[in-house]
Amino acid sequence: MPCSHHLIRTALLLLLMMSSAGHAAKTDVVVLINGNAVTGEIKRLEFGSLRYSTDSMGTVSIDWEDIVSVTSNQDLQIELTDGTRYFGKLLAPDDRFVVAIRTASQDLVLPADQIVRITPIDTAEHIWERFDGSFSFGVKAEKASDIVTSDLNADISYRTRKYLLGLKVSSSVTDQPEQVQPDGTVKGGTTARQNTELNYQRFRANRWFTDWFTRWERNDELGISSRIALGGALGRYLVQTNKNQFSITAGIQGAQTSYTGEDVGTTEGEGRIEFRYLRRNLVPETAITLTSTIYPLLEDPSTYRAETDIALRREFYKDLFWELNLGSSYISDPPTGAASSDYTITTSIGYSF
Numbered sequence: 001m002p003c004s005h006h007l008i009r010t011a012l013l014l015l016l017m018m019s020s021a022g023h024a025a026k027t028d029v030v031v032l033i034n035g036n037a038v039t040g041e042i043k044r045l046e047f048g049s050l051r052y053s054t055d056s057m058g059t060v061s062i063d064w065e066d067i068v069s070v071t072s073n074q075d076l077q078i079e080l081t082d083g084t085r086y087f088g089k090l091l092a093p094d095d096r097f098v099v100a101i102r103t104a105s106q107d108l109v110l111p112a113d114q115i116v117r118i119t120p121i122d123t124a125e126h127i128w129e130r131f132d133g134s135f136s137f138g139v140k141a142e143k144a145s146d147i148v149t150s151d152l153n154a155d156i157s158y159r160t161r162k163y164l165l166g167l168k169v170s171s172s173v174t175d176q177p178e179q180v181q182p183d184g185t186v187k188g189g190t191t192a193r194q195n196t197e198l199n200y201q202r203f204r205a206n207r208w209f210t211d212w213f214t215r216w217e218r219n220d221e222l223g224i225s226s227r228i229a230l231g232g233a234l235g236r237y238l239v240q241t242n243k244n245q246f247s248i249t250a251g252i253q254g255a256q257t258s259y260t261g262e263d264v265g266t267t268e269g270e271g272r273i274e275f276r277y278l279r280r281n282l283v284p285e286t287a288i289t290l291t292s293t294i295y296p297l298l299e300d301p302s303t304y305r306a307e308t309d310i311a312l313r314r315e316f317y318k319d320l321f322w323e324l325n326l327g328s329s330y331i332s333d334p335p336t337g338a339a340s341s342d343y344t345i346t347t348s349i350g351y352s353f
Contacts, residue, residue: 026055028072028090030062042072043129045118047280048242051129063282064112064242068096077161079117080110081240083207085161087121116242119161132157136323136350147176151346153325164201170194172344191220193329193344207237211249220260222331223338229255233272245278252298263335269298270305285315306330315352323348 026041030052043051043059050062050070072090078101079085088103097112120129133156140149150173157166171194195217202210211233218226233251251272258265274293280286289311296304306329313323328343 026053028052028070028074029092030070031068032062033066033068042070042074042076042118042120044120045115047116047245047282049282050118061282064115067112069093070099075121077117077119077121078115080114081116082114083205083237083240113242116240119159121161130159132159132353134321134350134352136321136348138346138348140346147174149174149346151325151348153323153348153350162203164203166197166199166201168195168197170196172346192218193221193327193342194218201235207240209235209237211235211251213253219329219342221339221342222329223260223263223335225258225260227255227257229253229270231270231272233274235274243280245276247276249274249276253295255295259335259338261335261337270295271298271301285321287311287313289313303333305332313350319352321350321352323350 026039028040028042030038030040030050032038038052038054040052040054043053045051045064048064050064050067051059052062053059069092070090071092074089075087076090077085077087078090078099086101086103086108088101091100091102091107093100093109095109098109099112099115100107100109133154136151136153138151150171152169152171154167154169156168157164159165171192173190173192173194175190195215197213197215199211199213202212204210213229213231213233215229216227217229218224231251231253233249235247235249237245237247239246249272253270253272254267255270256265256267272293272295274291276292277288277290279288290309292306292308294304294306296302308328310326311323312325313321315321325344325346325348327346328341330341332340334340
């Protein structure tokens with residue numbers, strides 16, 4: 001019995017400690033442009049939006065341009081537009097629209113508009129706050145032709161001060177009645193354009209990063225039943241502000257492809273050049289993303305594949321958003337009987353967190 005009493009006391013102590021950690025006092029202070037001072041806890045600053053936890057209002061998003069000053073006793077990582085990172089606490093500044101940082105070796109004051117990201121130093125209680133993501137789903141049915149198209153997209157990332165781990169899933173499936181053509185061929189049935197990608201991005205100095213990735217894709221229109229790729233790339237954020245982000249990566253990958261027709265599957269080495277631009281506005285919360293990727297064949301760069309996606313997203317109610325996505329794919333040497341290009345236009349409703 002003494003042993004069981006000891007276990008009970010230990011369990012109660014652990015619960016008390018967890019409860020105390022979950023309800024730790026919020027001591028950060030944000031002063032807004034209207035003069036109001038709000039006490040809370042910094043969760044994250046990114047793309048000009050400060051996620052801020054308060055006791056009275058819950059977790060809110062504050063436009064960084066509406067903040068006059070901010071102080072915090074937390075250990076934070078502060079990243080500037082040029083990629084420089086500082087680690088320390090935020091002091092009360094003497095002027096408006098500046099941020100005073102106390103690091104282990106120095107105190108410095110920087111204009112607020114030079115800061116593009118603030119994240120708490122990695123601790124157990126912040127693990128779930130480092131997740132970002134969104135899910136969207138759309139269905140389109142045409143009564144006249146009995147064509148039904150369903151679209152599903154998911155984008156989840158986990159970011160720390162040293163690396164970013166990302167997962168992207170996209171699926172567009174079209175069902176239409178099969179029809180016999182005059183030449184005897186059958187068209188219709190189910191066609192799909194799907195891909196899943198997992199990447200690990202390691203942050204380097206001066207906005208450089210390394211990116212390791214693996215990807216699976218299927219595109220019936222282009223005659224690809226399965227393609228599995230694995231590779232790595234070196235990239236750099238050429239532009240990094242509170243509203244705009246533009247990056248370029250270049251690397252190589254190995255790709256194993258099987259086809260829907262009679263063509264024999266291939267295993268090839270490819271280059272991978274990617275351009276990515278993101279613009280985000282807070283009022284109303286809108287994001288435009290452009291991603292263009294080119295895959296030249298290493299043994300013959302004149303043979304290549306290319307993919308481009310443009311997405312427009314607009315929030316309409318508390319993390320719920322409407323999205324319009326335009327996608328295109330091109331292959332310079334398509335498989336026998338397959339098209340050389342494919343495109344999609346989809347609209348969907350989704351949720352971000």
